[in-house]
Amino acid sequence: MSTSTRKRRRGSAPAPAPVPAKPKARSRSRSRSEPWSIPLLDEWGLSRFQQRLVVVAGSVAGVLVATFGFILAVGAIGNGYVPEQATSSAIGGQPRPDTYKGWVSPKLFAPIARSEDDPKPLTLKDVFAEKTLKGDGITLQLAGTHLDADCAAAVWGQELVDLLAQGGCTQAARGVYASADGRYVAQYTLLNLRDTASADALVQELTTLHRGGWTQILEADKAPFPVGGHTEGSGHAMGHYAGLVWFGRADGADPGPKDDFLSLGLTVRGAEKAVFRRVVAADPEAVPAP
Known part of the structure; x- marks a missing residue:
């Protein structure tokens, strides 16, 4: 290789350094903070x-x-509830809710965990003392009541009858309501059982058992229940009591955008004030009397 060639190579400009890649601009989150x-x-x-x-x-x-x-x-x-959806609102002609949710007894009702702690029998005057129940945009008016000393007379379905017998059920108080505007009907049933374990077992078993056993409709001219229509139910253990809620539109139609079934269910549970009064009677410091 000649001297001139070496000089030319030594004098040539060095290769340009690679240009570092431009860091990608961080994309701004377009999503707003979640409500x-x-x-x-x-x-x-x-x-x-x-x-x-x-x-x-x-x-x-x-x-x-x-x-x-x-x-x-x-x-x-809810507190660990398991909702169940059924395919039909009646089995063998017997009406029952399309959906059901059940909850065990809260600690608040510990003073009446056993019937012997709360021996005074239920009366219709006690449970359904208020003829009108008012909720969020809903007013329910009492249309009929009935008290059974034989709990089997207030329900249908042999498995449910047997379960109530095992739980030592001695009374079943039923009340049926109609909304002031005639749009809704609701029924509340309060069952007097042996203890909290029996009440808890009942509301839990009904998660599936309601398909083959439920409360009998309390007939009332002013509050006809929509047999075969869409209805919803729930069960609530409260010490040795179990309250069964059942409601729907009077025309039997599925709830629409204007139907607040949550408020409807809460309103009919106003009948449970009677149970709160019994908690206070057993333990005056448990909760303020309603």
Whole structure:
């Protein structure tokens, strides 16, 4: 290789250094912050507004109305419930709810965990003392009541009859309501059982048992229940009592956008004030009397 060639190579410009890749600009998140919510309550289908109501109610639970309303709301929203959807609202001509949710007894009702702690029998005057129940935009008027000393007379389905017998059921108080505008009907049944274990077992077993056994319709001219129509139900253990809620539109139609079944279920549970009074009678410091 010649000297001139070496000089030319040595004098040539060095190869340009690689240009570093431009860092990618961080993409700005276009999504706005999620609206305030509680994931568990989202799963239960509550709107943001309803969730806020539950939280607010809990924060003022020391006030009587808030205490009672909060307990009902918690019972309606759920505590480990398992909803069941049935394919038909009647089996063999016997009406029962299309859906059912059940909850075991809260600690609040510990003072009346056993019937011997609360021996005074139920009366219709006690359970259905209020002829009108008012909720969020719903007013229910009592249309009929009945008290059975034989719990088997208040229900249908042999398995349910046997379960009530095993639970030592001694009374079944039923009341049927119609909304002031005639749009809804509702029935509330309060069962007097042996103890909390029996009440818990009943509301839990009904998660599937309601398909083949439920409460009998209490006939009332002013509150005809929609046989064969869409209805919904729930069960609530309260110490040695179990309350069964059953409601729907009077025309039997499925609920529409304007039908607030959550509020309807809470409103009919106003009959449970009688149970709260019994808690106070057994333990005056347990909860303010309604």
